[in-house]
Amino acid sequence: MSFASNHPARREDAKVMNRAELTRRLVARLHHDEAVIGGIGFANFDLWGAGQRPQNFYMLGSMGLAVPIALGVAIAQPARRVVALEGDGSILMQLGALATVAGRRAANLIVVIWDNGAYQITGGQPTAAAEVADIAAIARGAGIAKSAWAADEGDFEEMIARALTEDGPWLIACRIDQARPDSTTERDPARIRDRFMRGIGARH
């Protein structure tokens, strides 16, 4: 049976969850210095809020590049799991990156999509995901077979646990509510980059 068939078939069938809570649940499962790339929008705010691990990289611009940056880290460090956290608006801007990830067969890469159906940080304008676009299905079409909607929080945790041990690439799509993050990422790019490089052992 395919990976997707054990999970909600459509976006509408997935539970609407909270990004901050899911981010905390994800981070709590990281025990091997996994790298995490927080995309622009609120993805990186909630990553910051979940505790400032040195293995976290927070984007301050370059909308849509969380997945490419994560793929680069994953290529450089094949023994480390790398997670990209990206909003629906952001991934819709760089859908080709999903085809590249599939083409590279990036076994150590996990893409998590926080789909609130909106460009929330810029005022909540609806994205195509709100009405028509199914990002988990798009990713499968791009060649990422292990792509599915998380049914609920427990399902999300099980999917993450699998993705941390079995070969990917993985895409885990989550429906997200409209709650705003309660912390703000510190905006010091040189420091973020240096801490990240030390956190993943690329610099001593």
Next chain:
Amino acid sequence: MPESVPWHQTAVAVLKRHDVRLVTYVPDNVLRPLIEAVHADPFFTAFATTREEEALGIVAGAWMGGTRGILLMQTSGFATLPNVIASLAVPFQIPVLMMVSERGTLGEFNLGQALVAKTMRPVLDSLALEHHTLTRADEVEFVLDRSIRQAVATQAPVCFILSPLLTGGKVFAA
């Protein structure tokens, strides 16, 4: 005069010397010999991306993970990059290496290419980015070698522009 080494052979040698292992690109006809050379050499991990922004993001991530990389593109591809250079490579101090095959000049036949090409150096200058236009095969070694050293030492991107004077460019097949 002795036969000079083709620019792409020199480029491969300098990239290897500096341990630049990752090559991401959106193809261009003039870059073909270099693209073919890096695909043929197991030292390199080389692949096409769907957009140049993506190619830059991958090289940036790989640098942070400890692997050096370069992205290859044509002039029109560079024109899609200012936002990610200015919001990722420069502020985060990531020495992204870029190589651009210069279209739009010295015999261009496509007006769109000619206009896009006019934006390239003003963009590079407005970001205060180091860039060099390569016109002669005998300068390729020096420019690439010194500039890669400088990019790494100063943690700043660099852009190499391959002039048709070096590569022959692309000519209109009438």
